[in-house]
Each structure stands twice: as structure tokens, then as C-alpha cells.
Amino acid sequence: KGVPKKGKWEERWTENGRKLAGNRLGHVMTDEQMEVLRKQIAVYATICEQLVELHKSLTSQNDLAGVRLGNLYCDPLITSGAHKITGRQRWTPTPMQLQILERIFDQGIGTPSKQKIKEITNELSQHGQISETNVYNWFQNRRARSKRKQQAAPQNNGESEVETEVESLSPNHEKKTKPEEFHQPPHQQVLTSRTTDEDLCFQNTHPTTAIDPHTSKPEPMLP
Amino acid sequence: KGVPKKGKWEERWTENGRKLAGNRLGHVMTDEQMEVLRKQIAVYATICEQLVELHKSLTSQNDLAGVRLGNLYCDPLITSGAHKITGRQRWTPTPMQLQILERIFDQGIGTPSKQKIKEITNELSQHGQISETNVYNWFQNRRARSKRKQQAAPQNNGESEVETEVESLSPNHEKKTKPEEFHQPPHQQVLTSRTTDEDLCFQNTHPTTAIDPHTSKPEPMLP
DNA sequence: CCTGTATGAATGAAAG
DNA sequence: CTTTCATTCATACAGG
Numbered sequence A, B: 001k002g003v004p005k006k007g008k009w010e011e012r013w014t015e016n017g018r019k020l021a022g023n024r025l026g027h028v029m030t031d032e033q034m035e036v037l038r039k040q041i042a043v044y045a046t047i048c049e050q051l052v053e054l055h056k057s058l059t060s061q062n063d064l065a066g067v068r069l070g071n072l073y074c075d076p077l078i079t080s081g082a083h084k085i086t087g088r089q090r091w092t093p094t095p096m097q098l099q100i101l102e103r104i105f106d107q108g109i110g111t112p113s114k115q116k117i118k119e120i121t122n123e124l125s126q127h128g129q130i131s132e133t134n135v136y137n138w139f140q141n142r143r144a145r146s147k148r149k150q151q152a153a154p155q156n157n158g159e160s161e162v163e164t165e166v167e168s169l170s171p172n173h174e175k176k177t178k179p180e181e182f183h184q185p186p187h188q189q190v191l192t193s194r195t196t197d198e199d200l201c202f203q204n205t206h207p208t209t210a211i212d213p214h215t216s217k218p219e220p221m222l223p
Numbered sequence C: 001c002c003t004g005t006a007t008g009a010a011t012g013a014a015a016g
Numbered sequence D: 001c002t003t004t005c006a007t008t009c010a011t012a013c014a015g016g
Helices: A009-014 A031-059 A066-072 A076-084 A095-105 A113-127 A132-152 A189-193 B031-059 B064-072 B095-105 B114-127 B132-152 B202-208
Strands: A027-029 B027-029
Touching: A031 B031, A031 B095, A095 A113, A095 A132, A113 A132, B095 B114, B095 B132, B114 B132
Parallel strands: none
Antiparallel strands: A027 B027
16 A cells, blocks of 8 residues: 555554553653653654655665665654654534634624633533633634635735735735844854745754764653 | 655544543553653664764765755655745744753743853754744743643642543543544544554564664663 | 645744 | 734545
């Protein structure tokens, strides 16, 4: 199969449950820790990916080292799928919930505030699973998108750059006070030339060694 | 699609709910699971190391590779295909930077003094572009969100959790990070069965392959 | 299957 | 520090 079957990784994580009590065998991880872990693995995945790429480009000329790697790199899945370690499902409002949300939304106040959120959540939970975060996000998105749409529609100022949103390089939107541009340390200015091409990567380190051995050393991971 | 399309993100297993195991805040892992995790990370570390070595030995012969490297490598990173051709306006931490930041963060001191920021920024700049403002904001956000999450999810104090599996209660999560949010599943299934064949790679490779987590430095990671 | 589009969620940056 | 905004990521879902 062209598409390698994704591993059963997630199950290893979700398969948890039961026990623990005073059991010394159980470990409890907070979601935050899980997140950290996930990212750390992602770092390795990234490094491996890059190295593998490198390896491939090199072996096209020198295939000597291929063997070993062949074995080690046995799981393209984990590598490419490291991001997802834990499956994430996304909440989908039921028609009913959506209706209510919608009603509340244009019913006025666009800032539900914490307390309000709680209430709403509580009410909606009677129509299906939902959490405060969901409600929070919903309003957040609703407002943002409503705004954007509005801005895009009436816009006819001969600006061809009005444009949906693709690569709106000119953040001439209503934006804020800042002309935009991400901060850059005073020194090392040179790198700023990252025009449209994106580099954001490791090579920024030292041109000579794209991969710094140090970076691949496992560091102390969890607290 | 010659391009290493990784965006696939594995098949949709989120169909109709199902699964959804730990809707408790914490995840409980057995030693076995922890061990597996540890090993997998260790393997990653080892692979990276070996690849780095390989890379070094190869480039010593063909330094031309170094050049290409600089260009070739830029994008496939950032978890899950970052936009290919888009100039990014906002700073995005590289996995490496994130790892470091994260480490510093939970390393205790939640008070990134001006001086400290400078140091951190300097260190991180070795792994990519970054400015003090970025670091500052990062900590600011990190703290705020961490806090919010915690508040929203009062965890049972070391309470053992039987977690039979019913859990029909609606322990409204709320956090902000990964962990699964409940979906639609009015009813949940344990579904833990790792029915599918076999588990992927890594742990299998462990014994036979040349790499031995113990001998190689990758070791420390979990408390 | 593969592609495009709607939208839930994550997060850097800024305002309050 | 807390709340809000803007932008981007990833996925659920409808079409071909």
C-alpha cells in the first residue's frame, strides 16, 4: 500500500486508564506534560526527517551508508506522523447547539466573558457534548470571521490587493499600530533577508554544518 | 505528488466518536507504556546521532553537499507541512527552540527577567531567528495559558482514579492543548483493543539492532 | 481516492 | 498579568 498504515501509536496513549492508586507503577501525566513530550518527539522527528532527506540526496552519489539506515529508519510513520501522537478530535456543534450559539451571537454582546461562557456551556451541554473551550473558541472564531467577511465584501477601493487573504503581504488591513514585521535582534541583521522564501530552519546555525551534533543530543526531557 | 506530502496526517479514525478514553485530565501510563515511549525516543536520539555522524563523514568528502544543504533543507519541517511558499509574518519557533523554551519554562523560574530574556534569546538565536520580544511574548503566553488551563481543570489531588471506564459524567475538560476533547460521542467506547496487527517499528528494533539505548547517551528523559 | 472549502483549535502578538 | 485579536494549522465534509 502506498500509504503506510499509520501505527497504533495513539492507542498506546489512549489505552490508559484504571489503576494507579498507590501503585508505584502508575505514572500520571498532565496534559501539559503530554504536550511537551509530544513536541520533543516532534523535534526528533524533524531532525530525522531532515537527516534522512540529506542522506538521500547524498546517497544518490554514495550509497555506501544506506544499509544501516535502511534498518533504522523503519518507521516513516512515526516520523511523519509524530505531530499527532495523540489523536485529536474536533468538536462539532449539533444543529441545536449551533442554533443557540448563533442566536446568542447576534443577539448582541460579542464578549461572552467567562461567566457567560459557563452558562452557555451549561445550557448547550443539554444538547450534546461541549466544553467551555468549545464555546469560547466558537465565539472567538465567529467574531473574527464575521469581521473579516465584512471587511472583504464592501471593499471596492480599486485595490486589487483586496484579495481574499492569500499571501496578503501587505498587512494593510485595519491592522494595528504596528507596521508589522517580526522582531529581529539588532545584531545579526543579515539574516533578515528572508524574503518570501522561507528558511526558518536549522541551517541558520552555521552554514558549514547544517546539522549541529549538539542539537541531536537528547536533553533532559521531562521535569 | 513527488513531494513528500506529509499533510495526510493519518487516516481519519475520528469517524463517529468511539474511543475517547482519558477524558480525565491526567493520562495514566503503565510502566510498560512509559518504557516504550522512552525507548522510542531513545531510538530517535540514536538515529539522529548516527545520521549526524554519517552526514559528517560524508560531507568531509563532498563538501559540496554542505552547500546544497543550506538550500534544500528548509521546509519540510515545522510539524506538518508549513506553508510552502509563504513569507511568514509572525515568528514561529523551530522545534529546537521550542524544546529549549519549554525546558526553561518548566524548569521553574517563571520570571524571565530582562537579563534572562537576553540570554535565552541569544541562545535560541543559534537555532533560528528570534528576538527578545518573541521570547518575552512566548513566556507571557505560556504562563497565561498554562494557568488558564489549570484553573479550568481542577485536577483531583493524587486521587487514585478508578476509572472503570464508564465515566459517563461530563468532566468538562477545558484545557487548551492537545489532549482529546470529547467529540460527539454521547456514549463512549473503550475500544482500546489494539486489534490491528502488530505495532510499528521501534520497539521491535530495539534488541537486535545495533543501537542500544543504554549504551548511547540518549537516556535521561523521564524523571 | 483526491481536491476544495468550512470551521474548530492553537498560538504569536497586542491591547487593557 | 489578563483578555482579545489575527493568522495559521488541520480536519470534517461535500464534490468529482
